[in-house]
Amino acid sequence: MAAENILTVEDLRHQFGDFRVLNGITLEIPKGRLTALIGPNGAGKTTFYNVISGKYVPTGGKVTFDNLDITGMPSYRIASLGLMRSFQITNIFLKLSVLENVLVPLALHYGKAFSCVRSLAGEKDLAEKAMGVLDQVGLADRASRVALELPYGDKRLIEIAIVLAREPKLVLLDEPTAGMNPEETERMIYLIQRLSKQLGTTFFLTEHDMKVVFSVAEYIFVLHQGELLARGTPEEIKKNPAVKEAYLGGSLDA
Ligand SMILES: Nc1ncnc2c1ncn2[C@@H]1O[C@H](COP(=O)(O)OP(=O)(O)O)[C@@H](O)[C@H]1O
Ligand SMILES: [Mg+2]
Numbered sequence: 001m002a003a004e005n006i007l008t009v010e011d012l013r014h015q016f017g018d019f020r021v022l023n024g025i026t027l028e029i030p031k032g033r034l035t036a037l038i039g040p041n042g043a044g045k046t047t048f049y050n051v052i053s054g055k056y057v058p059t060g061g062k063v064t065f066d067n068l069d070i071t072g073m074p075s076y077r078i079a080s081l082g083l084m085r086s087f088q089i090t091n092i093f094l095k096l097s098v099l100e101n102v103l104v105p106l107a108l109h110y111g112k113a114f115s116c117v118r119s120l121a122g123e124k125d126l127a128e129k130a131m132g133v134l135d136q137v138g139l140a141d142r143a144s145r146v147a148l149e150l151p152y153g154d155k156r157l158i159e160i161a162i163v164l165a166r167e168p169k170l171v172l173l174d175e176p177t178a179g180m181n182p183e184e185t186e187r188m189i190y191l192i193q194r195l196s197k198q199l200g201t202t203f204f205l206t207e208h209d210m211k212v213v214f215s216v217a218e219y220i221f222v223l224h225q226g227e228l229l230a231r232g233t234p235e236e237i238k239k240n241p242a243v244k245e246a247y248l249g250g251s252l253d254a
Contacts, residue, residue, distance in 0.1 A: 003030035006066060006170050006202045007052070007083070013060035014044075014051050021047045023226040024061070029170070029204055034196040036213050037206045038237075039223035040246060045206045048223065049172045053085045054078040066169055082169035086176065092158045094148040098139055101147055101158050102130040102165050109166045130165065136199075137161045137191060153184030160191070164201070173205035177212060185209070189216050210247075214238060222246070 007029040014022040021044045029035050037045050051058045052065075054075035063071045065083050092101050106126050134140045137157045142150060147158055156176065163171055176192065177185040189212055196203050207213045213220065214234040222230040222237060224246045230237060237243055 003033070005029060006031045007204070008064040009052065009061065010064075011061040012048070012051060012058055012063065014047055014056060014058050021226050022051065022058070025223070025226075025228055027221050027228060027231065029202060030219075032196070032200070032202055034193065034216060034218045035202075035204045036217035036220045037204065037223060038208075038210075038213055038220060039229070041208075043223040044226045045223055046174055049085055049174050049206070053083060053172060079166070079168075082167070083172070084163050084166060084168040084170070085172035085174065086159045086163050092147050092155060092162065095146065097144050097146055098134065098150070098154075098158055098161075099127070099130055099143040102133055102161050103127065105162050106130055106165045133161045133165045136164060136195065138187075151184075153180055153187065156180065156184075156188065157191070160195075164195070164199070168201055170202045170204060173203060175206055175208060177207060177209065185212065192216065 005028040009025055009027050012022055012025040013020070025048065037048065039045055047056070050056050052063050054070070054073050054077070057072045061071070062069065065078070065081060068081065070078050070081065070083070093104070096104070103123075103126055106129055107123070110126070131140060131143060134143050137160050139154065139157050139161060142154065147155060150158075160176070173192070177188050180188060192203055192205065193216055195201065205217075207216075214237075217234055220232060220234060220237045221228060222240075222243050229246055230240045230243050232240065
């Protein structure tokens, strides 16, 4: 029996004015499989994520998430159904502690009323849940540190923790290692791999570093000028002449 798909995209189109950025994308993401979307700069990857997560209403096509038609739904509704994205830029509260950064979205998720962020730490269930998430991403020992003080790589981990706190079914990660040094990159990739195996969450990521993509992804889609150029296992993609051509100059030998 074929694996169940968490996401199905059919003939997805998007244009800004007359500029067609997505030109009829059809793909599906099986539950639990660590999948990557790659493609040269400007291929349309971020736009694709923006459309499926509800930031933009597509100009055409259909998006089905967990057997529900989510085409054109606003992003907050899509997120509440369990499809969440993290951002290429960091998106955390710098003046709050690491723990508080996770507590706030948790409180919102569980509909807790709160008048002051600091009082949230007194909510025992929430605090335990938040610590559990920080443990999953390896930040438990820095829970009380102010986010601002942490190195860039840790800030990106907070972002992952904020997303995971809401127990998503599918997480879109747009260049999770952008701007990281090699050590931070390795840590992030190892983490995503581990989370993908441990949690019931499916990860779908874009990544510019081919070495990283080929080592971590179980399946890869290649986007080029708004169209799907290729799809396959890392081995198949590495050998694909059309993909090599699209990355002209950029080596695919990882
Ligand atoms: N809001 C926008 N308005 C107009 N053009 C855009 C907008 N966002 C992206 N684009 C254009 O769409 C194309 C795809 O961009 P993007 O999705 O960011 O690609 P990628 O993430 O693959 O680098 C680029 O040519 C970009 O300039
Ligand atoms: Mg992008």
